[in-house]
Amino acid sequence: MEANASARLKRRVATVAHRVGLFLAMLFICLPGIWIVLSSLRPTVEILAKPPVWIPQQVSLDAYVAMFSGVGKGGIPVVDYFRNSLIISVTSTVIAIAIGMAGGYAFARYRFRGKSAMFLGLMLTRTVPGIALSLPLFFVYARLDIIDTHFGLILAYVALNVPFTIWLIDGFFRQVPKDLAEAAQIDGCTRWQAFWQVEFPLAGPGIASAGIFAFLTSWNEFALASQLTRSINSKTLPVGLLDYTAEFTIDWRGMCALAVVMIIPALILTFIVQKHLVGGLTSGAVKG
Amino acid sequence: MTAKRLSAPTLLLLPAVLVLAAVVVVPLCLSFYSSFTPFRLTRPETFFTFIGLRNYRNILSDANFWWAFGRTVLLLTIALNLEMLLGLGLALLVEKASRGQRVLRTIMMFPMMFSPILVGFQFKFMFNDNIGLVNNALQSLGLTQEAIPWLIEGHLAFIAISIAEIWSSTSIFAILILAGLLAMPKEPVEAARVDGCTPWQTFRYVTWPFIMPFAYIAMTIRSLDVARAYDIVKIMTDGGPAGRTELLWTLVARTAYSDARMGVANAMAYFSILLSIVFTVYFFRKLAAARTQIGAEW
Numbered sequence: 001m002e003a004n005a006s007a008r009l010k011r012r013v014a015t016v017a018h019r020v021g022l023f024l025a026m027l028f029i030c031l032p033g034i035w036i037v038l039s040s041l042r043p044t045v046e047i048l049a050k051p052p053v054w055i056p057q058q059v060s061l062d063a064y065v066a067m068f069s070g071v072g073k074g075g076i077p078v079v080d081y082f083r084n085s086l087i088i089s090v091t092s093t094v095i096a097i098a099i100g101m102a103g104g105y106a107f108a109r110y111r112f113r114g115k116s117a118m119f120l121g122l123m124l125t126r127t128v129p130g131i132a133l134s135l136p137l138f139f140v141y142a143r144l145d146i147i148d149t150h151f152g153l154i155l156a157y158v159a160l161n162v163p164f165t166i167w168l169i170d171g172f173f174r175q176v177p178k179d180l181a182e183a184a185q186i187d188g189c190t191r192w193q194a195f196w197q198v199e200f201p202l203a204g205p206g207i208a209s210a211g212i213f214a215f216l217t218s219w220n221e222f223a224l225a226s227q228l229t230r231s232i233n234s235k236t237l238p239v240g241l242l243d244y245t246a247e248f249t250i251d252w253r254g255m256c257a258l259a260v261v262m263i264i265p266a267l268i269l270t271f272i273v274q275k276h277l278v279g280g281l282t283s284g285a286v287k288g
Numbered sequence: 289m290t291a292k293r294l295s296a297p298t299l300l301l302l303p304a305v306l307v308l309a310a311v312v313v314v315p316l317c318l319s320f321y322s323s324f325t326p327f328r329l330t331r332p333e334t335f336f337t338f339i340g341l342r343n344y345r346n347i348l349s350d351a352n353f354w355w356a357f358g359r360t361v362l363l364l365t366i367a368l369n370l371e372m373l374l375g376l377g378l379a380l381l382v383e384k385a386s387r388g389q390r391v392l393r394t395i396m397m398f399p400m401m402f403s404p405i406l407v408g409f410q411f412k413f414m415f416n417d418n419i420g421l422v423n424n425a426l427q428s429l430g431l432t433q434e435a436i437p438w439l440i441e442g443h444l445a446f447i448a449i450s451i452a453e454i455w456s457s458t459s460i461f462a463i464l465i466l467a468g469l470l471a472m473p474k475e476p477v478e479a480a481r482v483d484g485c486t487p488w489q490t491f492r493y494v495t496w497p498f499i500m501p502f503a504y505i506a507m508t509i510r511s512l513d514v515a516r517a518y519d520i521v522k523i524m525t526d527g528g529p530a531g532r533t534e535l536l537w538t539l540v541a542r543t544a545y546s547d548a549r550m551g552v553a554n555a556m557a558y559f560s561i562l563l564s565i566v567f568t569v570y571f572f573r574k575l576a577a578a579r580t581q582i583g584a585e586w
Contacts, residue, residue, distance in 0.1 A: 022381045026395050032410050032455065033398060035421055039413070052424035099303045106300035120572060122304065123508070125312040127564035129515030131537045132557035135544050136315035136322070159311035162304050164509055171505060175471060209467075220403030222519040223537075227545070238405045238519075252413060259406050266401035271394055 033263070040064070040256035047252055063257035078258060080232040081240035086265070088150055088236060089218040092157035096214045099158070100165030101207065105195070107166065108173035109181075119170075126163035130223030138227050148230040156224050161214040168213065172206020173199065212270055219266055237262045316561075319554045327551035334551070343555040352531065353539065357559065360536040363446070364514055364567065367453045371510065372503065374454065375461020382462070383469045393466070399459045404516040408523035411452035415439050415524075442532030445525050449533060452520050461506045468502030469495070497578075504575035511567035515560065536560045 038056065039047055040063050046053045067078050106112075107119060137156060138147070146152040176199050184194040200207075222238040229235045237258070244255040294302075323343055327335045347353045382392045402410070414421040415438035426432045438448045472495065480490045518537035521527065527534035527542065537560055544553030 018381065018384055022385060022392070025378055025381060026392070029395060029398050029455075029459070031421075032414060033402075035414065036410055048419055050418075052419075052428060054428070099307065102300040103304040106297040110295075110297040110300075112295065112297045116576070118301070120569070122308065123512065123568060123572065124565055125308045126512045127561065127568045128312060128316065129518065129537055129540075129557070129560050129564060131515060131518050131541050132319075132560050133312065133315065135540075135550060135554055135557055136319035137311070139322075139550070140315050140318065155307075155311055159307050162307055164512060166304060167505070167509070209463075216400060220405070222403065222405040222522075223515070223541075238403045241405060241409065242523075252419075255409060256413075259410065262403065262406060263401055270397055270401060 036256045036259050040253060040260050042253070044251075044253050063253045064261075067254060067257050067261075076240060076243040076254075076258075077232045078237075078240065078261065081235055081237045082261065084150065084229075084232075084234055085219060085236040085238075088153050088157065088234075089215055091150075092154045092161060092218045093211055093215040095154070095158045096161035096165050097207065097211050099162050100169050100210060100214075103162070103166035104169030104171075104173055105199075107170040109178070122163045122166060126160070130160075130221065134224050134227040137224065141228060147228055148234050150234055152228055153225060153234060153236070156228065157218040157221065160221070160224075161217055165210045165214050168210040169203070169207055172203045172210075175206075176202045215269060216266060219262075319557065322551055323554035323558060325551045327554075329548045329550055339551075343552050347552065347556055347559075352534070353556065353559075355531075356534045356536050356539045357563075359446075359534065360517075360560075360563065363450060363453070363517065363535065366450055367457070367517075368507065368510060368514075370450075370454050371458045371461050372507065374458045375506065376465055376503070378458065378462040379465035379469055382466055393463075396459055396462050396466075399456050400463070402456060404456060404519035405523055407452050407456040408520035411448060411455070411520075412439065412524045415448045439525055440529055442529060445529065445533045449517075449521055449524055452524065453517055456516075456520070457510060460510060461503070464502050464506040464509075465499055468499035472498050500578040501575060504571055504578050508568060508571040508575055511564065511571050514564060514567060536563065 041059045041061070042053075042056050043058055043060065043062070046057065067076065103122070107115065112118075133156075141147045141152050146155075180198050180202070181191075181194040184198045185191060189197060219236075220238060221236075225236045225239050226242075229239055241255060241258055241262070244251045244258065322335060324340060325335055325337050326339055326343075378396060382389065382396055385392055399407070415423075417423055417435040417437045417440060420438065422438065423432075423435050426436065437444065439445050476494050476498075477490060480494045485493070515537050517535060518541070521533060521535050521538055522541070525533045527538040536556070540553050540556045540560060543549050543556060547553075
């Protein structure tokens with residue numbers, strides 16, 4: 001009896017500790033974001049107030065109105081930046097996923113000479129820091145006259161995303177048992193059909209998550225974009241954020257508002273694709 | 289060789305190889321060559337002057353360069369280790385949660401949606417000595433009276449940058465380790481429990497070996513992307529105060545675009561590339577080892 005009671009107590013303490021730990025972790029993760037949203041809705045006076053005003057006294061959408069009201073009226077060409085970001089990120093993600101699926105499948109399903117070396121070689125191209133890559137790209141793009149174009153950035157981002165897209169997709173195909181596709185082929189599928197009917201649906205969640213990674217990388221990239229873009233022709237949101245910093249002053253509220261605009265699409269997208277990430281990627285196939 | 293003779297894997301890998309060759313390999317060859325010239329953007333003709341190893345000799349004898357290099361390695365070591373530990377902890381916490389897993393997972397991915405530049409800006413805002421959330425909170429709680437100069441004092445700035453870096457990247461570890469935990473078959477854990485293992489033993493000898501490849505995948509993805517710290521530092525301190533938070537990457541950018549000394553910058557850039565390669569190869573080998581350990585086919 002005594003042992004029972006103490007075990008029960010122990011379990012309860014563990015549950016509470018788990019909840020508290022979880023809460024604190026989530027708080028730490030969310031706080032910066034919440035603070036940004038809050039600051040974007042407050043008048044600048046309140047942000048700069050001393051002593052700090054913790055509870056917003058006035059809430060308004062002025063910062064957003066100012067931002068969208070166009071150049072010259074305290075706004076920046078945020079619609080153009082947004083469109084550029086969207087076009088560049090979506091296009092480069094789609095292309096990178098297509099290339100990555102082919103490559104990942106090759107690594108997961110075929111044996112060939114120099115496989116490890118090939119894989120490592122692909123990864124090494126990704127290790128090149130954006131700023132280091134921007135030096136020669138800047139030079140080459142200037143020669144080809146594709147600086148400040150969508151095409152230039154899309155090309156760069158596809159190259160940026162392909163290596164780890166291959167990496168992730170390879171990993172997820174690897175977890176789909178080979179036997180399944182073989183069984184399908186014995187049942188009369190071609191390899192192509194076996195891929196689309198059996199392996200692709202099972203690896204789907206993995207491919208979706210690779211897509212999220214690729215999209216977010218393009219959406220958020222700064223080091224290359226800051227050198228390869230010049231004007232509203234191709235400037236993306238991360239570069240546009242710098243429009244709010246002057247030499248010595250920063251428009252905190254405006255920046256916060258733009259930050260919110262940048263995060264919302266990423267948030268929506270992640271939330272949509274998230275349900276494909278639901279776990280036990282292959283457990284059904286292995287157990288069942 | 290005709291198209292028919294190309295084997296399937298070659299054909300499948302061809303697009304990837306072509307894109308990477310065009311955008312990465314060829315430009316890098318160009319920059320490698322230019323690291324042996326006194327190339328300046330403002331004087332294109334210098335591109336064809338060959339000066340051998342002079343650029344490399346200059347930067348190797350430059351104390352600022354070595355400080356930046358050392359600082360970069362220190363930042364990476366601290367950040368990667370803490371991110372790994374915190375990510376593992378977070379993944380275990382979320383996996384144990386019985387309700388609201390979907391919401392928790394979304395929140396967990398939250399920092400990943402933030403562009404590094406945004407992370408930099410947001411922590412610059414929060415660590416602002418005058419109006420920042422951190423100082424405001426400390427003062428309101430009565431923990432300190434004066435404003436702590438987070439981004440103005442060298443060491444504090446380094447800490448603030450590390451915190452920003454860790455905040456932004458822990459979730460990559462968490463999400464991949466969580467994916468591993470969820471993909472893990474339940475029988476071994478159940479068997480270990482039946483056989484009388486303590487929770488720690490179960491974790492150490494059953495769960496950990498299984499999720500290790502996932503942890504290393506996360507590590508490698510991170511080490512592929514270590515240079516994203518550039519964006520954070522660029523906006524938080526831009527290498528300041530007085531170069532006390534100058535990293536290799538900010539130094540490269542400053543040399544190349546502010547001073548227009550492309551040749552020297554390219555030589556420095558090769559050190560940063562080398563650094564990334566060392567990190568990646570290290571984790572890649574760990575990953576391969578971990579995969580063989582759980583008997584996956586390589």
